[in-house]
Amino acid sequence: MxxxxxxxxxxxxxxxxxxxxxxxVSTDWVAEHLGDGSFKLIEVDEDTDAYERGxxxxxxxxxxxxxxxxxxxxxxxxxTHFEKLLGGKGVGNEDLVVxxxxxxxxxxxxxYWYFKVYGHNNVKLMNGGRKKWELEGRELTADKPxxxxxxxxxxxxxxxxxALRDEVISKVGVAPMVDVRSPDEFIGKLAAPAHLPQEQxxxxxxxxxxxxxxxxKSANEDGTFKSLEDLKxxxxxxxxxxxxxxxxxxxxxxxxxxxxxxxxxxxxxxxxVKNYDGSWTEYGSLVGVxxxxxxxxxxxx
Amino acid sequence: xxxxxxDAPDDYVGETxxxxxxxxxxxxxxxxxxxxxxTQEEFVAEQRTxxxxxxxxxxxxxxxxxxxxAPGAERLEQSxxxxxxxxxxxxxxxxxxxxxxx
Numbered sequence: 001m002x003x004x005x006x007x008x009x010x011x012x013x014x015x016x017x018x019x020x021x022x023x024x025v026s027t028d029w030v031a032e033h034l035g036d037g038s039f040k041l042i043e044v045d046e047d048t049d050a051y052e053r054g055x056x057x058x059x060x061x062x063x064x065x066x067x068x069x070x071x072x073x074x075x076x077x078x079x080t081h082f083e084k085l086l087g088g089k090g091v092g093n094e095d096l097v098v099x100x101x102x103x104x105x106x107x108x109x110x111x112y113w114y115f116k117v118y119g120h121n122n123v124k125l126m127n128g129g130r131k132k133w134e135l136e137g138r139e140l141t142a143d144k145p146x147x148x149x150x151x152x153x154x155x156x157x158x159x160x161x162x163a164l165r166d167e168v169i170s171k172v173g174v175a176p177m178v179d180v181r182s183p184d185e186f187i188g189k190l191a192a193p194a195h196l197p198q199e200q201x202x203x204x205x206x207x208x209x210x211x212x213x214x215x216x217k218s219a220n221e222d223g224t225f226k227s228l229e230d231l232k233x234x235x236x237x238x239x240x241x242x243x244x245x246x247x248x249x250x251x252x253x254x255x256x257x258x259x260x261x262x263x264x265x266x267x268x269x270x271x272x273v274k275n276y277d278g279s280w281t282e283y284g285s286l287v288g289v290x291x292x293x294x295x296x297x298x299x300x301x
Numbered sequence: 302x303x304x305x306x307x308d309a310p311d312d313y314v315g316e317t318x319x320x321x322x323x324x325x326x327x328x329x330x331x332x333x334x335x336x337x338x339x340t341q342e343e344f345v346a347e348q349r350t351x352x353x354x355x356x357x358x359x360x361x362x363x364x365x366x367x368x369x370x371a372p373g374a375e376r377l378e379q380s381x382x383x384x385x386x387x388x389x390x391x392x393x394x395x396x397x398x399x400x401x402x403x
Binding site: 047050102103104131134135136137182183184189190193214216217219221222 | 332334336339341343344345346347349361368370371372373376
């Protein structure tokens with residue numbers, strides 16, 4: 001293991017500037033506390049094979065689709081299944097859970113939102129995710145940790161951080177909305193990120209009045225979150241979002257917007273921000289709802 | 302397009318892509334992070350190279366930037382202009398961290 005304690009104080013100090021200074025831990029912190037039993041480490045990735053190839057020692061994996069989503073209905077898992085899921089990973093109600101993953105912590109932020117929905121407040125993201133860990137040349141292992149099952153009791157789902165369809169429709173033009181997809185998806189040129197299959201809604205475009213702030217603008221190249229000052233400039237100064245507003249974040253299927261929800265809620269301190277996990281694949285398929293479309297496809301003569 | 306469930310623009314078809322390899326002293330590098338950004342410097346996608354050091358991004362035609370980060374190496378960046386139906390090849394030769402200073 002590479003010793004990096006010299007930088008720890010400085011990075012922890014930076015993390016302490018965010019609205020919720022307890023929402024993040026540094027890679028230094030994780031490295032220093034590995035194996036001391038003070039937390040449960042869980043990897044959540046877009047690339048679900050990444051864990052198998054190598055992960056931070058002691059980490060378990062969490063599959064964002066197979067384990068967090070209902071296999072039949074389009075919804076996230078219910079309270080009972082969340083209890084079973086965490087209990088099976090040996091997580092108790094009092095445990096500190098540290099989540100990390102690839103791609104700027106994209107899917108670990110999605111899992112973080114679930115933990116908050118079901119009332120597990122003692123949860124943090126590792127700033128920079130597995131990319132920062134790897135770029136720092138730190139240890140990875142293919143060994144899976146031994147897990148002793150625990151009993152977990154979840155709280156009732158906290159719907160104050162989740163926006164559902166009818167609320168979104170009622171708030172078009174009323175509440176600020178942040179569309180965190182790419183500019184091409186926002187204007188209606190693409191239906192999904194350019195590198196992903198174009199699974200999509202019936203219609204392209206965006207919710208009228210939504211601001212477009214691509215989710216990854218909140219991250220630095222090494223996967224860490226931008227500084228408080230930069231985030232304020234991005235969301236508040238450039239887009240005019242106000243902390244006290246009931247802002248709704250959405251993307252295509254609700255994962256990228258979880259990342260922005262995390263930024264607005266935990267780093268900038270917007271107490272009423274919600275994630276609309278139905279997102280564009282739901283809204284853009286609804287009959288009769290208003291849509292703004294800026295991109296016009298050329299029709300061959 | 303023939304699939305009823307896919308409705309991408311017509312230019313998002315065929316081989317339109319950026320592909321390449323990350324090398325260190327001529328050998329493929331596993332575990333490099335290759336990132337694709339658009340014209341407004343927005344992040345689009347990222348891949349971690351497997352054993353053969355290769356990466357590939359499917360894109361719409363246009364101008365793109367590809368950035369490579371790897372443990373112990375200098376950050377590298379290249380531009381790629383991709384035409385419809387064409388694959389653009391990009392090769393990254395890693396340099397030891399600090400070697401580009403000055």
